[in-house]
Amino acid sequence: MRSSDSQDPAGEEVGADAPEPSGRPAFHRPTHRWGFGAFLFVEAVLLATAAFVGVFLGGGTPESVPVRDVLIGTMTPTMLAALSALVITKVRGNGPLADLCLAWRWDDVKVGLKFGALGLVCTVVGVLVWTRLVGEDNATSAIGALIEDKPMSVSAAVAMFVYLWLLGPVCEEIIYRGLLWGAAERLGWGSERWGRFAAFVLSTAVFAVSHLEPLRTSLLIVIAIPIGLARLVTGRLLGSIVAHQMNNFLPALAILLTSLGVVTS
Template sequence: MTSPNSGEPVSGVESAASAPADGPEPGAGAEAPAPPGHRWGFGAFLLVEAVLLATATFVGVLISRGQTPGSLPVRDVLIGTMAPTVIAALTALAITRIRGNGPLTDLRLSWNWADVKVGLRFGVLGLVCTTVGVFVWTKVVGEQNATSAISALVANKPMSVSAAVVMFLYLWLLGPICEEIIYRGLLWGATERLEWGQEKWGRLAAFLLSTAVFAMSHLEPLRTTLLLVIAVPIGLARLVTGRLLGSIVAHQVNNFLPALAILLTALGVVAA
């Protein structure tokens, strides 16, 4: 746009100042209104947790058929490991569709290279914390008690290459996505929605609660303290970026070395 007298371009500020006071011209672009808040809260999270536990129980009974965990075939170990978390995450996504604006808006799930970089940094920090934490925790409770439930299931259980790769990809990539949707997506959003008097709980309360619930929800009492150490950098990535991608990337980076260790153990490359 140019000035009618001089032909010089008019700045955006001057142009806006010269606009009619009764509103923008017909056809002028206006900022889109913010989407309405979601209508789901803690009830939705508790429903997803119930789905997770019920699915894990059902699948466990279905595949065990009187067998001990150590005697389960590899296919059943894969199903029992992946199905409950995947189904629970899909339930969480469905809730955001039915009771909100969908996962992209309600869970703040969007692609952003800046979030990826933050997630990588916190993921590396998480790896350092996890390595130190595992070393200290093993000294305190013993190597056998410090082993995760998944590691115990695949210990001394040779796998085909395809089964081992599926397990590796789940533990490294898919599992973190599902868990982040549930804990730092659905639970985080439910916590931010709560009010204390006239004030909302906010992001810090969401960080603290989701970190604690994430650690306890694994149902491994001896490893809860260690899981808290692991969860803090992941939650910080969500807190700093304000979006879910950062914590997903941090979680995936943190899971890479443990998943790789399980892959190499399952293939018999390294001793259990």
């Protein structure tokens, strides 16, 4: 280690000669051995698990799906895919802390909160515009359609709220702005700075498309941009996780209150 270097809390070496997008010293991360193949495998795990759960639980119309099945079908695929991504970084790389740029920094939390606030504004404005364009019935998300007019117990409603607000964003960020982002950066794309921008664009687009809601894809892109910017500015995953969680808070709260019958849809 050079005398000008210091050690990051996550165990990564920090060098003063390699600035981040934010201007602060950047990590010197060891190169990992996974790329787009790893992301495609994780995405296949997500889709295959969703299909298997759908068949196992019997499918049916949204009105006929029990609350328990909604919870299992919503949480299991994304959580299993995120776990697969973590395993890949351990087996084929240097572990999730180094490969996915996971490190606790209050500066990243602050940046995430700022971009999360921007994301809330984009979400509210985007939903209002989108609803006027496609109609209220077509603007409902897939999860919203599943729980619409479906009473939930307090425990089930709280579990859904916690997942949508906190756990779901962590899992999705690991997959898209962790694994996919790292695969895109590994290619280089001509320069380090261009590689980061290419990773931002690619992860934003794939994130939106991967929700498999074609009518809402353009709205999801608008929602995803501030989240991706938090990752781009900080150079780490915590910023985008916090931004994603903050962006999901109001929709998750609305689903919670609707599920408990406090407000009507």
